[in-house]
Amino acid sequence: MEPVDLTPVERRVWRAFPTGTPVDLRDGADDDPENGAAWGPGRTVRAEVLRKLLLRPLVDGDVAALRLTGARIVGVLSAYYATVEHPVRLSACHFEEAPMLFGARLRRLNLSESYLPGLDAGGVRMDTALRLTDCRIPGELRLIGARLSDALFLERARLGREDGPGGEVLQLSHSTIERDLVGDALVVHGEVLLDGASVSGRVKLDGAVIANPGGPSLYADNLTVGSDVIATRARFDGEVNLRGATIPGLLVFTQARLSSLRATSAAIGEVWLREGRVDGEANLLRGAFGLLHVPPGALRGTVWLDGLTYGTLAPRLPAKVRIAMLERDAEGYVPHAYEQLAAAYRQAGDDRAARNVQLAKQRRLRRTRPWYARLWGLLQDVTVGYGFRPVWAAAWLGGLLAAGAAAFGSHPPEPLKAGEHPPFNALFYTLDLMLPIIDFGQEKAFKPSGGYQWLSYGLVIGGWVLATTIAAGVSRTINRQ
Structure with missing residues (x-):
């Protein structure tokens, strides 16, 4: 039974819901959701009406779904701890206030192309994918502790404000995503939190731009990924923190640019910085990598290499090029870094390069000794x-x-x-x-x-x-x- 106080457009949405019929309110005049505040009554739907639809119980034989496009949604769409059995698609809509979905359980939610001041969906449970493709969210997107049985799509979304305060804009701390996190061409003006998160598939950030000058851009402390993290051509203005992360496949920063990188105690199958670079510090203390692809000039600032282990170092370069990087270690003389580099050359069958690294190690050690030990070391160096x-x-x-x-x-x-x-x-x-x-x-x-x-x-x-x-x-x- 319809409520008697519905507007004509709300009545249209109400009647379309039981059969899942799409309702498209776009008129072609100005369909940009960011300008949706100017849309008139013919495109305005109250959030409380949508809430009543979403909380309706299932009826046998029902194919109910909320499929609404191009609407201006006024009021707060609230579903705190609610269970929504119907699929929801609110695409290209303008939300005047941030939806509140904390602790809710939803079957499917698609907010693609919509404008939202923010979104509070901490602890949300999704039976399928959550789609936020092409969304514009100038405030915070809170998904802390979310449980998604499928993927999270954030392609081309724009989060935060370029002239805003920054801070924790995309919050995915301790979330669980059973498939992929897809954020190709994602733009975030602020910090992305992935600490303690678990992604069973891939994290894909091709062409993403995450800017939080003076602070961390990507905070992924103890992140667990099932396969790869791909960030080709991405830009990170602010520290990328992967401390303790587990990435059994690839970590790809090909053609990417990072302000600084911290991957202490991280376990990663392969790290690729081909045509990419880290302008500031690269802290790799106690990291364990199967392959480390670092071309000349990729690590431009201070490095921290003590305890770092890797099976293969690529591309194949003369020892003097790699030794020059060891000389920039923030801790000064780090014996383990030389031993690891020599081991990598030996594993590649280049014993001559391995000997050159060992010789460089002794010369570096000599500079730390008293004058008489330096004199004796110099004699050993010159003679043999x-x-x-x-x-x-x-x-x-x-x-x-x-x-x-x-x-x-x-x-x-x-x-x-x-x-x-x-x-x-x-x-x-x-x-x-x-x-x-x-x-x-x-x-x-x-x-x-x-x-x-x-x-x-x-x-x-x-x-x-x-x-x-x-x-x-x-x-x-x-x-x-």
């Missing part, structure tokens, strides 16, 4: 490259041997005892001086004088130094292996 450059030791030994043999060959030293010495051999005499564990009988039989005596001292010292540094380098290599 901390054991990673054994050819250098051979070159030093060969050079000293050639110099000593040439000098003593042109001016042989006098024998200690005339008639009781072997024939002089400049090469083996130099070897006797340089190698303390080898005795060819030359050093004991001949004694240089003058400047050649000082040369012999230099060769003895050089031999001891080279022998010691080589032993230290070999020992370090064995310990690594």
